[in-house]
Amino acid sequence: MNATVETPLRQSRAQRLTERLYGEDIFAGYEPELPLDLQGWNSHHPALAEALVAARPRYVVDVGVWKGASVAFLATQMAQLGLRGAVIAVDTFLGSPEHWNRNRPDGIYASLRMDRGQPMLYRQFLSNVAHLGLQASVVPMVQTSENAAMILGRMKLNPEMVHIDAAHEYEPVLRDARRFWEILAPGGVLVGDDWSWPGVARAAQDFAAEIGQELAISGPKWTLRKPLT
Numbered sequence: 001m002n003a004t005v006e007t008p009l010r011q012s013r014a015q016r017l018t019e020r021l022y023g024e025d026i027f028a029g030y031e032p033e034l035p036l037d038l039q040g041w042n043s044h045h046p047a048l049a050e051a052l053v054a055a056r057p058r059y060v061v062d063v064g065v066w067k068g069a070s071v072a073f074l075a076t077q078m079a080q081l082g083l084r085g086a087v088i089a090v091d092t093f094l095g096s097p098e099h100w101n102r103n104r105p106d107g108i109y110a111s112l113r114m115d116r117g118q119p120m121l122y123r124q125f126l127s128n129v130a131h132l133g134l135q136a137s138v139v140p141m142v143q144t145s146e147n148a149a150m151i152l153g154r155m156k157l158n159p160e161m162v163h164i165d166a167a168h169e170y171e172p173v174l175r176d177a178r179r180f181w182e183i184l185a186p187g188g189v190l191v192g193d194d195w196s197w198p199g200v201a202r203a204a205q206d207f208a209a210e211i212g213q214e215l216a217i218s219g220p221k222w223t224l225r226k227p228l229t
Contacts, residue, residue: 012084012136012137013058013059013084013086014085014136014137014138017059017086017088017157018139020155021139021141021151026140027126027129027130027135030126030130031130032126032127032128032130033123033126034113034120034123034127035127036127036128036131036132037067037124037127037128038067038068038069038072038128039066039067039069039111040066040067040068040069040070041066041193042070042165042193042194042220042221043069043070043072043073044069044073045193045218046218047191047218047221047223048070048073048074048077048163048191048221049077051161051163051189051191051223052077052078052081052083052161053081054189054225055160055161055187055189056081056083056160057083057085057159057160058083058084058085058086058159058160059085059088059157059158059159059161060078060085060087060088060159060161060162060163061087061088061090061148061159061161061162061163061180062074062087062088062089062090062162062163062165063090063091063145063148063162063163063164063165063166063176063180064090064091064164064165064167064193065089065090065125065165066091066121066125067124067128068089068128068129068138070163070165071087071089071125071129071138072128072129072132072134074087074163075087075138076134078137079137085137086137086138086139087137087138088139088141088148088159089125089138089139089140090141090143090145090148090166091121091122091125091143091166092142092144093119093121093122093125093142094119094121095112095119095121096167096168098168099111122140122142125140126140145164145172145175145176145179145180146179149176149180149182149183150179152183153182153183157183158183158184158185158188159180159183159184159185160184160185160187160188161188161189161190161191162180162181162184162188162189162190162191163191163192163193164176164177164180164190164192164193165192165193165194168194168197169199170199170200170202170203171203173203173204174203174206174207177190177192177203177204177207178207181211181224181226184226185226186227186228186229187225187226187227187228188226189223189224189225189226190223190224190225191221191222191223192204192222192223193220193221194220195217195219195220195221201222204222207224208224211224213227
C-alpha cells in the first residue's frame with residue numbers, strides 16, 4: 001500500500017518575497033487583533049485602477065499606506081484583472097507630523113490608537129489585511145521610504161507600478177519620486193497623491209521637468225510613465 005504524499009501549496013509571489021525579506025511567513029498563524037478599520041483618503045481613485053491596467057504589474061510598491069485602504073484596493077483590483085502580483089506596503093506606521101496634532105478639529109490623533117506612546121497603526125494594518133483575506137497578496141515593509149527603496153534596489157526588485165502617498169512637503173516628496181523612479185521598471189507607472197498640497201504639486205512638476213516626462217493630473221493624483229528605454 002502506497003503512502004499518500006501531500007503536495008505543498010504553491011506560494012504566491014507575495015509570500016515568496018516575504019520569505020526573502022524576513023525568512024518566514026509573517027502572517028502564519030496570525031489572527032486580527034483589531035476590528036476592520038479602512039480609514040483612508042483617495043484610496044479607490046480611478047488613476048490607480050488605470051495604472052494597473054496600463055502596467056499590468058507583478059509588483060506594486062505603495063509608499064505611505066496608513067491603515068491599508070489603498071493596499072487593499074490595489075490587491076483586490078489586481079486579482080480582478082487576473083494579475084498574480086504582490087503589493088509591497090511601505091510605511092513607518094508611526095503617522096505623519098499632522099497626525100500628531102492633538103488640537104486638530106477632526107480628531108485625527110485618536111486614529112493613531114496610541115499604546116504607551118506608540119501608534120498601533122501597524123497592528124491595525126495587519127488586522128485589516130487578515131480581515132480581508134489578502135495575506136497572500138500583501139508584503140508589509142516597516143521602513144522609511146528611503147530605506148525601502150534601497151533594500152528593494154539591492155534585491156534587484158523593479159516594480160512595474162509605484163504609488164507615492166507619504167510626505168506632503170516638497171523635499172521629501174521629490175526624494176521619494178527620485179528614489180522609486182530609479183528602481184521602477186522600464187515602461188512602469190508612478191502615481192502620486194495629494195496634488196492639492198502646494199509642496200507636493202511643486203515637487204511633482206519639478207521632477208517631471210527633471211526627467212523630461214509629461215505629467216498627467218487627475219486630482220488629487222498625478223502620474224508619470226517611465227519610457228521603455
